[in-house]
Amino acid sequence: MYCPVCNNKETSVVDSRPSSDGMVIRRRRECDKCHYRFSTKEETELLDLVVIKNDGRREAYMREKLEKSLRIPLTKRSFTEESFSKLIHAIERDIQKKKKRELTSKEVGELVMKHLKTFDKVAYIRFASVYRDFKDVKNFEKEVKKIS
Numbered sequence: 025m026y027c028p029v030c031n032n033k034e035t036s037v038v039d040s041r042p043s044s045d046g047m048v049i050r051r052r053r054e055c056d057k058c059h060y061r062f063s064t065k066e067e068t069e070l071l072d073l074v075v076i077k078n079d080g081r082r083e084a085y086m087r088e089k090l091e092k093s094l095r096i097p098l099t100k101r102s103f104t105e106e107s108f109s110k111l112i113h114a115i116e117r118d119i120q121k122k123k124k125r126e127l128t129s130k131e132v133g134e135l136v137m138k139h140l141k142t143f144d145k146v147a148y149i150r151f152a153s154v155y156r157d158f159k160d161v162k163n164f165e166k167e168v169k170k171i172s
Contacts, residue, residue, distance in 0.1 A: 050063055
């Protein structure tokens with residue numbers, strides 16, 4: 025890890041602490057040359073996972089796409105970055121539990137729906153309206169009744 029101040033490549037870990045969900049480790053580091061202290065975060069990464077789209081295309085799993093697709097329905101909703109991070113980790117943990125190298129976008133979408141339902145019901149309905157492609161108000165009402 026390079027020092028962000030002097031760019032020295034020799035740094036020492038002073039302290040390590042896992043997050044409350046155990047999915048991220050925060051490390052406090054000190055540069056061996058200039059003694060500047062800084063923090064880094066280490067987290068698990070889903071590698072070699074392919075998502076099969078509805079049209080049959082295959083693309084590598086990207087956490088950024090998941091985050092972006094969740095931030096849209098959460099617009100103007102109250103949540104902390106920490107709780108958002110926990111939501112992402114919970115979804116990714118369920119993806120890992122499947123022990124597959126390929127998942128359909130439908131499988132990923134269903135996992136998102138499962139976790140979003142308990143995270144924020146309004147965001148869940150917003151996501152569901154796009155994901156399930158509601159054609160009319162009756163579909164919308166039926167989904168709202170499911171969570172009421």
